[in-house]
C-alpha cells in the first residue's frame with residue numbers, strides 16, 4: 001500500500017502521516033525530513049541542499065529521486081509507505097510510477113489536505129516561534145507556496161488522469177477531527 005499525502009506547506013502532512021502510519025504500521029517517508037537530516041549531518045548532499053531548503057525552493061529532481069528510491073528499498077517499506085512531500089513535480093511522479101512498477105507496486109491512493117492560505121501562514125509562523133526550521137519565515141513560506149501551486153499541484157492532474165483515487169479532505173480544525181476525516185476518506189476509497 002503506497003499512500004501519497006499531498007497538501008500545501010503547513011497543511012498537516014507530517015502531523016497526519018504520523019497518525020496514519022502509527023495505526024497502519026507503515027513507515028512515514030517525509031522527503032523534507034530526510035533532507036533536513038542530511039543538512040543537519042552536514043553530508044555532501046546536505047551541504048548541497050541546505051540553501052535550497054532555507055529559501056523554500058525545491059531540490060532538483062535527480063537529487064531527491066535517488067534519496068526517495070533508496071528509502072523505498074529499505075525492508076520496513078516492503079509492505080508499503082505513506083509518502084509525505086513526494087512526489088512534488090511531474091517528473092518525480094512519473095519516475096515514482098516507473099520505480100514502483102519494477103517491483104509490481106503502484107501508488108494506491110492520493111490524499112489531499114485542503115487548508116486555506118491564512119491558516120497555513122498562521123500555523124507556520126506559530127511553529128517558527130517555538131521550533132527553528134530555516135524555511136519558516138515569511139519570505140521562504142511565500143516561495144514554498146509559489147512552488148506548490150506552480151510545480152506540485154499539477155501532479156494531482158496526473159494521478160486523476162490515471163484514474164487513481166484522489167481524496168480531498170478538509171484539513172482545518174482540530175488535529176483529531178482532521179484525522180477522523182482522513183480515516184473515513186481512506187476507508188471509503190476501498191484501497192486502504
Ligand code: AP5
Pocket residue numbers: 007008009010011012013014015016031032033035052053056057058059060064084085086087088089092123124127135144171172173174175178
Ligand atoms: P517539507 O518538509 O515537505 O515541507 P512543506 O511541504 O513545506 O510542509 P511542512 O512540513 O511545513 O508542513 P506539513 O504539511 O508537513 O504540516 P505539519 O504537519 O508539519 O519540505 C521542505 C523542503 O524540502 C521543501 O521546501 C523543499 O526544499 C524540500 N523538499 C522536500 N520534498 C521535496 C521533493 N519531493 N522535491 C523537491 N524538494 C523537496 O504542520 C505544520 C504546523 O501546523 C505544525 O506546527 C503542526 O503542529 C501544525 N498543525 C498541523 N495540523 C494542525 C491542525 N489541524 N491544527 C492546528 N495546527 C496544526
Ligand code: MG
Pocket residue numbers: 013014015030032084
Ligand atoms: Mg512536513
